[in-house]
Every structure is written in structure tokens, then in C-alpha cells.
Amino acid sequence: MNSSPPPPAPSARRRLAALAVAACLLTAGCSGTADDAAAASGGKPDSGRIRIALVTHGGEGDAFWDLVRKGAEAAAAKDGVDLTYAGDADTAGQAELVRDAIGDRVDGIAVTLAKPGAMKQPVAEARAAGIPVVGLNSGMDAWRSTGLLEYFGQDESVAGRAVGDKLDALGAEHTLCVIHERGNVALEARCAGVKKTFGGVTEMLYVEGTDMEAVRDAVAARLGQDTRIDEVVMNGARYALTAVRAVHDAGSKAQVATFDLDKDLVAAVKRGDVQFAVDQQPYLQGYLAVDGLWLYRTNGNVSGGGTEPVLTGPAFVTKANADAVGRFAAGGTR
Template sequence: MNTPLPPQASPGSVRTAVLAAALCLLLAGCSGSGGSGLDTGADAADGAESGRTQVVLITHGGQGDSFWDLVQKGARAAAAKDGIDLTYASDSDPAKQAQLVREAVDDRVDGIAVTLAKPQAMKSPVADAKAAGIPVVGLNSGIDAWRAQGLLEYFGQDESLAGRAIGERLNAVKAKHALCVIHERGNVALEARCAGVKKTFTGQTEMLYVEGTDLDAVNAAVTAQLRQDPSIDEVVTLGAQFALTAVESVKATGSRAKVATFDLDKNLVKAVRDGNVQFAVDQQPYLQGYLAVDALWLYRTNGNVSGGGVAPVLTGPAFVTRKNVASVARFATAGTR
């Protein structure tokens, strides 16, 4: 199982959480990441007094998903370089994620980076940020929604394009029946991935919806599907930890299915190297976090807008196979890929 993230921020006030972290630092000498689950590059309250730029990164990441650890690492690296006080908060519930954005607006932060996994839920709070004069950039999810919602820039992978590329790869290995496992119903990025696979794959594409917050349940669902339909010869997952779970399901059922996946981490690198996973599509989450935070600094200090505000900055897809996995292994071991 991947290394879990720190506990996620509750939908309580971002301001309250940051002040609590500041009190913790003063009274107990604790580190910048406390029980609130907010990751701050430095004490945000002191930063506001000193005139340092305050940026909040708000995602839909669920607890225990190491993908978002990589996003945070990139964001923290950019914040450290730019002298930004960074706060991280997330909630997989779209209404609660939207509330986190509203609280950041109320706190009058200097910039917001946000994911648009459920774009409709984010429309109103993003509009509130714009009305307050707070620049907002998007990352990871929402490539088809960021311009309509008026975000300055977007950093991520074209999920439909990535899905179509996987479909073509499945054709190349002569697969006939693919099971595409969607671990969060309604997430536009995940839905686009499987839709892209189906568009180019000449065989049968079947969707399986699972509860991604419960890996045991994911394992049970994939195992049941493989037992029920032995014609499935390819399992496509949409996250590294789900690929490793699918490998267990394949072994448990004696299925002839191969496993391919979106996304990458150090455990997945080993699975590719060992031949347990055919390939992975790396969207470079570290880069997404880094670029999103750095973009806000560049906009505030120099008026720069990557992509001219009309084109996304693509961070993927990059295929990692057994042939080239060694070239990314050392970065994955360091926790940045």
C-alpha cells in the first residue's frame, strides 16, 4: 500500500486551522504540519503580517492516496523557492471542497490553486474568488472546464488524449476485452480516461465502478468481475494503488488478464520493473503542484500567464514501461515521481 498522506483538512475554516498551527508552533515548538492536516510552507499568520504571499492549494484528494503527496511535494518546492506561505487543504466531497475555497476567499489569500474534479460544484466559489480579485489557477482535473470558469491557467494531463493512447497500446498487444476500473464516480478526469480508452480500443471496453477509499472493496469487486467473466484479458486502473490491487485480484483468480494503469509511484515502478504491470501513464503530479504554485508567484510578481490563458500546460501523458522504467526509478524512490 502506498504511503498515506497526512490527515486531510476538515471543512472547517482555513483561517482557524492556520491560526491553530501558529499557536502550536508558539506553545509546543511543533512542525509546520499539525493535526489539522494543513501543510504550510511557513506560519501563514506570521507570513500575512510580514507581507509574504499567501497561497492555498485545495484539491479533491482523498485521505490515504499517495498521489496527492507528490502534488504537495511539488507545491512545497515551488513555495520554498518563491518565498510563499503555502497552505494545503483537501476534501473528496465536492461541496466541502467548495467550502474550503470560499473560506480561502474570506481569508483574503493572495492566490488559490484548485482541482476541478466536479466542475459544477466549484463554479460558484471560483467566481467568488475572481470577484474578490484573487487569482485562481487549475491543476490535475478540469481541463475542459477551467477556461469557462475563468481560471488564469491550467496544469495537467489531457485525460481523453491519455485514454486514447492507452486504447491504441491495447490494440498493439492484441487485447480483446478491457475492464476499466473507475474509483470515483462522477470525477470528470477519471470518466474521460475510460471514455478515451473506449474510443480507440477496438476490443470490448467494460466500466467497473468501485469505492476507491476502500482497497479491500476494490479488490473484491475486481476479483468478482474476473471470476464472472474469464474473457477479460486487460484490467486498466486509474491510479497506482488500484493497479497493485488489481495484480492481487489477477493472481487470486488465476486470470490471464494483464494490468495497465494511469499514474505512478515508487511501488508501481517496482511492479512495472518486475513485469506485474504492463505499463503506466505518468501525468507527473509533482510537476502539476510545482507549476501551479509557481504560476501564481509569476503572475503576482511579473504578470506572466502560461499558455496565454487560452491553452493548458500539459504534464502528460508519459508512458513508463519495462524498457524505460529505470530512467524514472531513482526519482520515484526519492518520492518525486
């Protein structure tokens, strides 16, 4: 397809209008010259403010995605970008949101690739329409083959291997790695990484992440079945706090560690309820994705040369540095 797609159907327009209520609409002008913008947009001069859509697989009300959004909004404020944020945990819904952005003729799209196969066609449609697309957060192993311009995030395999090494250093022997979304490539890569380097036993437990009580019950049940499990590794801050309760329910002596954090999780690390957390810096991911698109549209820059990702993690948060991280978490940026 060599031309821009037709405008979206009325239903798509209504959905975009609803999403715009949550958009960060700012008043500063764009930086860069007309020639720069024209070069980045295939020779078509940019006559107005740059418009960027950030489309994630995050569910509504999830503190993690609030951090991603805050970072994106900070970059938009600095760059004078009109930013629209939308998220849908359903892959078909996320793909449709990308197509809505294409129909709205935005100047750039930032997208997560939790399930890359579902996003490949929408990304191809965006590229055919002349819209640059960058990735963030999920899809480290698939962003280039999916056709993305840049990628900002954590190498989940590297992060998982680092956790495995840390568990060895702590003397753990039997780890339960809990995956709350089957098929999510980032979560799968994390647990696979743990298993690769951890010297003890690593087992995976799949749970229904949309039901926190079900997560709690499943973890508690598994701990009750096998008292040899001495470490529970979760894949999100709120899931880690749920696991702390599950350990109590089961009367287990297992420790809890996790990927990702928020201010409540940092407090739990300080109390000793959670051993450590791996911070992939979601605020930074959102910030860099928007800023990267702005730089590309105004100056033709491509971070990582289009072949290497820009890494935002992993960074460990323990009792030793929880106070320092907590200052930023309290401000809603970590």
C-alpha cells in the same frame, strides 16, 4: 459581488489554523517589483510575502497527492511563497476550503476540478474578491468555463486514447476499465478515451474507491464472471496494485495497466506485475500551479495565454524505462 467577502466565521478560522500546521511556511522574500505586484493585484501594492492556497480533492494519506504537494512546496521554496495545502475528497468540503482561503485573503488559489459544477461558485467568489485562481490535475474540459486563469495537467481524453492504442499494439482483446469515483470527470474521460481507440471490447466497472477490499472483490468477481477479459486498466497506482491481487484471486490471466504511478508501482512494472503506467507528473502539476500564480502576481505572466492548458502528460512508464523513472520515484518526486 464587487468587494471582498467578510472574514470567515470562528469555525472556519479554526479549520484554517489546523490546516496551517501542514503548511509550508518559508522565509525567503518575494521576487518582483512593487509595481509588478500592484499591476497583478488590481493596483493594490503587495506589502508582504505572497500567500497561496492549494486546495485539492485528494484524500489524506494518498501518495499521489503527496507528490502534488511536494511539487508545490518546491516551487514555494524557490519563490519565497507562504503555501497552505488542504484537501477534501467531498466536493462540498473542497468548496468550503476554497471559501476559507478567500476569507483568509490569500493572494492566489490553485484548485482541482474533479467535479467542476461544485467549484464554479467558489471560483466566482474568489474572482469577485480579486483573487486569481488556477487549475491543476482535473477539469481539462471545464477550466476556462469555470473562470480559471491557467491550467496545468494532462488531457485525460488524449491519455485514454493513447492507452487504447497501446493495448491494440499489445494484442489485448477485452478491456475492463475500472472507475473508482463515479462522476469524476478525469476518470470518466480516461476510460472514454480508451474505448474510443481500442479495437477490442471496452467495458466500465464502477467501484467504491474508498474501500480497497471492496475494489479488490469487485474486480475479482468481474474477472471470474468473464474469462475473456484479458486487460484490466486502473486509475491510480494503489488501485493497480490492488487489481494485481484481484487477478490472482480470480485465477485470471488478465494483465494490469494503470494511469498514474508511485515508487511501489514503478517496482511492480519492473517485476512485470503491471504492464505499464501512464505518468501525468503530479509533482510537476503542483510545482507549475504555485509557480504560475507567483509569476502572475509578480510579473503579470499568464501561462498558455489564458486560453491553452500547460500539458504535463501523458508519458508511458514500461520495463524499458522503469529504472530511469525509479531513481526519481525513490526520491519522492515521481
